[in-house]
Amino acid sequence: MIILFRSVLLATCLVGLAMAQTRTPGQPIAVDRIVAVVNDEVITQHELRSRLDSALGQLQRQGMSPPPRNVLEKQMLERLVMDKVQLQQARDMGLRIDDTQLEQALQRIAAGNNFSLAQFRAALERDGITFASFREEIRAEMTIARLREREVESKIFISDGEVDNYLAGASGQGGAGEEYQLAHILLRAPESASPEQIQKLRAKAEQVLDRSNKGEDFAQLAAAYSDAPDGMKGGNLGWRSLDRLPTMFAEASLKLKAGEVSPVLRSSNGFHLIKLLAKRGGGAAQAVEQTHARHILIKVNEVVSESEARHKLEGLQARIRHGESFAELARLFSQDGSASKGGDLGWIYPGDTVPEFERAMNLLTPGELSQPVQSPFGFHLIEVLERRVQDVSSERQRAAARQTLRERKRDEAYQDWLRQARDRAYVEIRLEEG
Secondary structure: OOOOHHHHHHHHHHHHHHHHHHOOOOOOOOOOOEEEEEOOEEEEHHHHHHHHHHHHHHHHHOOOOOOOHHHHHHHHHHHHHHHHHHHHHHHHHOOOOOHHHHHHHHHHHHHHOOOOHHHHHHHHHHOOOOHHHHHHHHHHHHHHHHHHHHHOHHHOOOOHHHHHHHHHOHHHHOOOOOEEEEEEEEEEOOOOOOHHHHHHHHHHHHHHHHHHHOOOOHHHHHHHHOOOHHHHHOOEEEEEEHHHOOHHHHHHHHOOOOOOEOOOEEEOOEEEEEEEEEEEOOOOOOEEEEEEEEEEEEOOOOOOOHHHHHHHHHHHHHHHHOOOOHHHHHHHHOOOHHHHHOOEEEEEOOOOOOHHHHHHHHOOOOOOEOOOEEEOOEEEEEEEEEEEEEEOOHHHHHHHHHHHHHHHHHHHHHHHHHHHHHHHOOEEEOOOOO
């Protein structure tokens, strides 16, 4: 439901008026003021305070000293603005995560923490986190992930020439198995930034670098200043091989020793600092894990709705668990070319399928049946039959190289898309008011 900004202001005024009329003499009035306007919606002080408290708790659990509250407050407000911009775009495109998909995600999160869903809910509430708010935060994260896949990842193009150059280059020939753990700070530049703005942003990046070189904690600086989504994790990008990093990051990492921070790096998105936390591995053979899987696909169209497709697959899932043949049901009901083979997709390499399908498939153990999984093609019921590690053939090397190059471009493309989305939005910051 789209709420017009004028209506939001009216509702806010009416709430304040009602509180004023019902209060006792001398009782203070609690007002939840607006701290930002984003297109047709607002961000309130309560939302900001809740996100700030959550961020402080997260930093404490990670053993990180939080930056000054006023610095972190500005960072958290900007992240709320970016979330709001993305969720509004998803809403306008009709992208949504329904309750069934959300429930499945929550069950996976609970299982990942070795809890039942009820136990996980109780644990959250013991930590002072309401389950309802956590549930909606996960829905928002899933919505943004789906928007990113549709608007960014699906539009990344890798040419044959790029694949040839990659395979011919050093990154395609050696260093297999070597991984780098990096931390990252991004100071994002507006798309139409003036030379004065760029100069000011570069000076800020140099100041952050200077503070890091003088011994300040890089993770704390990332939490305070980074505009990247991983800022609240200290900018930690996790373990990645060089070929799965943006080219600029990979080149900078090769020049660093563990614990060192790069000079200020410039990209179309703004200014970056890279810290090499650690390095491991090296010399592994070129081999990949393949998955032998089968599926049943029910397409969504003008006749079959999403809920009908999911309901049909849930019925087929129950029949399979009661002993009916997966292959026979796939022949009868699956709506793709694999139906004649009982849904058998053969041996699948990483990157062969769309991200939604691959993620769900990778979570399954051999013999395990998935819940209905949504992808751009419709809804799938997936079963993993077996897995193996296989040497990469010449053809598959090209496919793997293409996927690696896609991953390398993904983060940079997402940051570029975010910057453009932010610049197109109407944003009014009122944090300093009142």
